Amino acid sequence: METKFIEEKAKEIRREIIKMLGEAKSGHPGGSLSGADIIAALYYKEMKLDPANPKWEGRDRFVLSKGHAAPLLYSVLALKNYFKIDILKTLRKTGSILQGHPDMNKVPGVEMSTGSLGQGFSAAVGMALSFKIYNKENRVYALLGDGECQEGIVWEAAMAAAHYNLDNLVAILDNNGLQIDGKCSEVMCLGSLHNKWTAFGFHVIDVDGHKIDQIIDAFDEARTIKGKPTLILAKTIKGKGVSFMEDRAEWHGSAPSMEQVILALEELK
Amino acid sequence: MEQIATRDAYGKALRKLGLNNDDIIVLDADLSKSTKTADFQKVNPKHFVNVGIAEQNLMGIAAGIAATGKIPFASTFAMFATGRAFEIIRNSIAYPKLNVKIVATHSGVSVGEDGGSHAAIEDISLMRSVPNMTVIVPADGVETEKVIEKIVKYKGPVYVRLGRSKVPVIYDDSYEFEIGKFSTLKAGSDVTIIACGIMVAKALEAADILKDKGINAEVINASTIKPFDDIAVIESVKKTKCVVTAEEHNIYGGLGSAVSEVLVRNFPAPLEMVGVMDVFGESGAPEELLEKFKLTTNEIVNKVELVFKRK
Numbered sequence: 188m189e190t191k192f193i194e195e196k197a198k199e200i201r202r203e204i205i206k207m208l209g210e211a212k213s214g215h216p217g218g219s220l221s222g223a224d225i226i227a228a229l230y231y232k233e234m235k236l237d238p239a240n241p242k243w244e245g246r247d248r249f250v251l252s253k254g255h256a257a258p259l260l261y262s263v264l265a266l267k268n269y270f271k272i273d274i275l276k277t278l279r280k281t282g283s284i285l286q287g288h289p290d291m292n293k294v295p296g297v298e299m300s301t302g303s304l305g306q307g308f309s310a311a312v313g314m315a316l317s318f319k320i321y322n323k324e325n326r327v328y329a330l331l332g333d334g335e336c337q338e339g340i341v342w343e344a345a346m347a348a349a350h351y352n353l354d355n356l357v358a359i360l361d362n363n364g365l366q367i368d369g370k371c372s373e374v375m376c377l378g379s380l381h382n383k384w385t386a387f388g389f390h391v392i393d394v395d396g397h398k399i400d401q402i403i404d405a406f407d408e409a410r411t412i413k414g415k416p417t418l419i420l421a422k423t424i425k426g427k428g429v430s431f432m433e434d435r436a437e438w439h440g441s442a443p444s445m446e447q448v449i450l451a452l453e454e455l456k
Numbered sequence: 457m458e459q460i461a462t463r464d465a466y467g468k469a470l471r472k473l474g475l476n477n478d479d480i481i482v483l484d485a486d487l488s489k490s491t492k493t494a495d496f497q498k499v500n501p502k503h504f505v506n507v508g509i510a511e512q513n514l515m516g517i518a519a520g521i522a523a524t525g526k527i528p529f530a531s532t533f534a535m536f537a538t539g540r541a542f543e544i545i546r547n548s549i550a551y552p553k554l555n556v557k558i559v560a561t562h563s564g565v566s567v568g569e570d571g572g573s574h575a576a577i578e579d580i581s582l583m584r585s586v587p588n589m590t591v592i593v594p595a596d597g598v599e600t601e602k603v604i605e606k607i608v609k610y611k612g613p614v615y616v617r618l619g620r621s622k623v624p625v626i627y628d629d630s631y632e633f634e635i636g637k638f639s640t641l642k643a644g645s646d647v648t649i650i651a652c653g654i655m656v657a658k659a660l661e662a663a664d665i666l667k668d669k670g671i672n673a674e675v676i677n678a679s680t681i682k683p684f685d686d687i688a689v690i691e692s693v694k695k696t697k698c699v700v701t702a703e704e705h706n707i708y709g710g711l712g713s714a715v716s717e718v719l720v721r722n723f724p725a726p727l728e729m730v731g732v733m734d735v736f737g738e739s740g741a742p743e744e745l746l747e748k749f750k751l752t753t754n755e756i757v758n759k760v761e762l763v764f765k766r767k
Contacts, residue, residue, distance in 0.1 A: 248523075248524075290551075290552070291523070291552050292552060292553065298523065299519075299520070299523055299548075299552070300547070300548070300551055300552035302547065303543060303544075303547040303548075305516075306516050306519075306544055306547055306548045308516075309512070309513050309515075309516025309517055309519070309520065309544070309548070310516050310517070310519045310520035310523060310548055311520060312513075312516070312517055312520060313516060313517035313518060313519060313520020313521045313522075313523070313524075313528075314520040314521070314523055314524050315520075316505065316517060316520070316521065317481065317520065317521040317524040317526050318524065320481060320502060320503060321524075321526070339512070340510075340512040340513055340516060340544070343507070343508075343510035343512060343513035343516075344513050344516060344517070346508065346510070346513075347507050347508070347510070347513055347517060350508075351505075
């Protein structure tokens with residue numbers, strides 16, 4: 188029942204992503220679509236939030252470290268009523284609150300300005316560390332890309348998260364295997380992400396990033412892990428949900444035409 | 457004259473904060489004994505975070521802490537804070553206007569024996585070019601303590617530039633520091649000397665020498681490089697009609713540039729700069745290096761005599 192509901196929400200998120208990018212005529216569909224199930228599970232089940240009071244002190248924090256997937260975050264925030272859904276049409280346009288990459292001072296519900304890869308994760312570690320120091324219950328979630336793991340700061344931050352025993356931190360790795368220039372394995376091989384994150388001191392959980400049940404179970408498991416941070420290694424498909432975008436690097440950073448928007452929405456009914 | 461390094465004054469100010477302000481978290485990247493953040497760690501170890509040798513993550517973590525409403529102080533050497541971690545400061549601290557206090561030590565060629573790889577001569581220029589950033593260069597230990605007290609109350613990103621070596625104490629405890637306000641240390645009518653950091657004490661010495669030569673110099677401490685006190689510069693130079701700037705920093709992009717920018721727009725006047733002449737630092741005893749790079753009282757006197765002739 189609950190799974191069905193979240194799956195439906197993920198589909199709604201995907202529809203908004205497609206519409207928004209079609210309207211904007213630029214942006215990043217592939218990596219936005221691959222994270223839709225993860226973000227739906229976070230915002231419709233896992234996180235403590237109060238959209239009517241976006242600065243509520245007790246809220247959990249979500250940081251979109253792969254900031255180029257801004258349409259993913261904007262969609263869920265609009266659907267959760269952080270702002271009016273009509274605003275999605277203004278994505279990337281002059282004067283819009285919806286910048287190409289998320290701006291925490293412009294958009295209600297955005298917890299950290301991101302876009303330069305790796306930095307959001309570092310900030311998420313800072314948030315989790317602050318909550319630890321002040322004995323707060325808030326949890327911190329960060330969504331990273333796999334290509335993003337080529338940034339050195341990701342590993343600096345990972346080391347610190349383990350060193351400071353941040354069991355209030357859950358990183359989710361949207362492992363779609365592609366980046367702008369092609370396959371991650373060909374651009375700059377990441378090796379075994381499972382082994383790397385384990386070696387850096389994380390509790391690593393492998394899931395299918397499009398199976399809501401698996402994602403939710405992983406979040407539940409993360410809550411039981413004490414003394415170390417968790418990484419959910421989510422195997423995903425770039426462009427998931429739109430057949431002609433799936434697993435194609437060229438959909439990393441180009442927007443669909445109006446015809447393509449119509450085709451995509453047909454598939455996402 | 458009593459001498460104290462600005463980094464030691466920072467340690468003293470942090471100790472006070474560690475005992476009195478629960479919102480402060482101090483971070484360092486494996487240089488806590490040199491930056492003096494270890495002084496804070498002694499009094500409030502729970503609020504001290506060592507991130508290891510990882511300056512990018514130092515700034516990213518500080519940004520995250522600020523995003524939870526706390527006040528992080530991030531310290532390391534000026535070279536690594538503003539050079540290594542520049543883009544994290546730019547995108548994760550300044551762009552979202554997060555309340556991070558970056559207090560960097562070991563700036564300029566007076567780093568000494570560590571040499572050119574460690575002597576930041578570009579940091580003022582880098583930090584002043586970033587929107588939302590406030591840039592402060594205290595002149596002595598007293599001013600450093602006042603600056604730290606003030607920036608805790610100011611909400612927004614701040615870069616404070618401190619040094620390794622001891623410098624003369626020029627202020628007494630009655631001094632009131634205000635962000636964005638220069639202080640005139642000596643009134644004069646013939647030439648304006650605008651200095652920052654370790655060059656302020658030298659500017660005062662230069663003014664004494666100049667007095668014997670019949671030149672009455674006004675000495676201004678430009679401790680806030682951004683926001684710049686345009687009015688103080690214009691008012692003084694309107695009176696004196698010429699100016700010498702003095703800084704332990706590259707002549708490109710620092711105090712000399714800032715003064716020039718204000719004057720060409722408002723009141724063009726002859727200007728000479730004392731600073732690092734677009735070369736890297738090197739190893740040596742700090743005082744010897746300051747001589748070698750012409751960051752001296754005598755050089756200020758020379759430049760004043762030069763600019764005076766151009767009036």
